[in-house]
Amino acid sequence: MKYVLLSSAFLAVSAVITSYIFFVMNHDFAPISIFKIVFVGFAAGVSCTLGLVFLFISTQPVSRHFDAKRAFIHFLLEYGLRLYGKRRKARFDVSCERPRETQEILLQTFLKAQGKQPTFEKITSRSKSEGGIDITSLSYLPKGIPIYVLSFNGSEGLYGVNLDPFSTSAEFVALINCCVFEFIPEENISESNPDTLFIDEVEVGKKYEMVITGESGLYRYRVGDVVEITGYYHKTPKINLSTGIYITYGIGTLLNMVGEKVSSDVVRNAVRDAVSMNYPDVRLVYQAVAESNITIELSLDGLSEVKSKGSHYIFFLELEETSRDLLSEFNTKVIAESIDNNLYSRHRFYQNFKDTKQIHPSTVYIVHPGAFYKLRDYVIANSTATANQFKMLEKLRTEGTFELMFKNRIIE
Incomplete structure (x- = not known):
């Protein structure tokens, strides 16, 4: 009070x-x-x-x-x-x-x-892992205005700074004076107590989960962000610990119904490309996906068709309000098929499970404007997260979040 x-x-x-x-x-x-x-x-x-x-x-x-x-x-x-x-x-x-x-x-x-x-003069943002600002969503602004990501940080600390801000791919030099970094190889992430590598032991081109020890008391904290090592700043012995980091996905956003382990960056790009390829005049605002097994215990009107399909992905998309008049032409089945095709061509494990029919065709729903902000309010009200820590969900992991989005779908 x-x-x-x-x-x-x-x-x-x-x-x-x-x-x-x-x-x-x-x-x-x-x-x-x-x-x-x-x-x-x-x-x-x-x-x-x-x-x-x-x-x-x-x-x-x-x-x-x-x-x-x-x-x-x-x-x-x-x-x-x-x-x-x-x-x-x-x-x-x-x-x-x-x-x-x-x-x-x-x-x-x-x-x-x-x-x-x-x-x-410029537009800038800070990257906050998988839920942070997507700088490409600002591309509609007047041409000639530089847009860049300034730094990579989270509630736990400041991880890196972008020394080449106007590059099309944001890479961050690790700030080793702010955190002690350890890295878990991607293949060992699922282990409860995996071995870690120090920053001078990582290899370019490989992906790792970050573990940090910070100034504020966090000791060997698993951040949950998986990053890719892309190079070294100047590659000189004095600063060879300052490693270029590119954020790829958060562990909590992995899609893994039958062992496919599809990361959020693959899903995100598959959805965006599906929309832009089929409906170039439609602007996608937000997207979220759920695994169909989340619906097992739910009893909602209109959910019977989803439950009858077997294991599959359920996508919720919010379109730019200026695109609402195009809804009558927006075919969710076409988008669902296009998303599946994109995932199939970009992820070999998804491809294997799709071929063996362990993963079935996806379902796509368009939601009412503001649905994702209702989702934000719901998460903040039902968790310990604060407004300035919140990252827009890309994967719905609870029955409550799924039910909220399902009830906000536009019924065709």
């Missing part, structure tokens, strides 16, 4: 301060360069609030997140926008619900109404 009261008090104070800044100090919004850097990511509402404040009034570079619940932003800015709307005879809806809406925030607010064009 104490934390709830403190949070409420903070929101109230923030609303007053924000409104004051908007309408007392800077109500005319001088025609300045709004900001030079946009930092997008999954973070708590406070970050979004600060980002919006700077968006409208600051001449300094902004490095804040743009992600929070729509209701929070409406609560914070409703009073101010209502007043401003009366002055300008217009109403503007401010939303920070998703990183992709950064552009909409800039172009649909009163900045555009006054004929001011915000300027960017």
